[in-house]
Amino acid sequence: MAVNKTVDVSAKLLDKYKIEMKARSHTAYIDQPPAMGGEDAAPTPLEYLFFALAGCICTIGKIVAAQERIELRGIECSVEGGLNTAVLMGKTEEDRAGFQNLKVVTKIDADMTKEEKEAFLKKVDARCPISDNIFNGTPIEFVVE
Numbered sequence: 001m002a003v004n005k006t007v008d009v010s011a012k013l014l015d016k017y018k019i020e021m022k023a024r025s026h027t028a029y030i031d032q033p034p035a036m037g038g039e040d041a042a043p044t045p046l047e048y049l050f051f052a053l054a055g056c057i058c059t060i061g062k063i064v065a066a067q068e069r070i071e072l073r074g075i076e077c078s079v080e081g082g083l084n085t086a087v088l089m090g091k092t093e094e095d096r097a098g099f100q101n102l103k104v105v106t107k108i109d110a111d112m113t114k115e116e117k118e119a120f121l122k123k124v125d126a127r128c129p130i131s132d133n134i135f136n137g138t139p140i141e142f143v144v145e
């Protein structure tokens with residue numbers, strides 16, 4: 001298994017729950033809604049996970065369409081999932097901290113039948129690094145400096 005690309009980002013807690021993130025020359029922010037002690041100045045980490053999945057499906061969809069010479073006029077993707085917040089709040093250890101389920105709804109604007117769109121989406125999903133990481137649970141190493 002060869003690694004030919006490394007992706008890295010950094011995050012720094014600013015005030016309350018606002019976090020500044022940097023990736024290459026880009027800066028983005030994370031926050032929490034007021035009910036969680038934040039100021040709702042940016043999406044939550046959970047929402048960024050869904051952004052990453054939806055964005056990857058759209059990006060890989062464009063790549064696959066170009067490679068297969070499919071005239072893709074557009075692709076839209078929405079993601080939803082349910083989780084038990086009692087775990088992340090430390091109220092229980094009886095459940096998973098992560099999402100119990102994810103649902104990805106994709107609208108593909110191309111001259112394809114529903115079956116062709118489903119086959120296309122299956123190819124896209126198989127090549128999506130975000131979907132792969134969610135499904136396969138990549139090992140994580142935590143290091144304290």
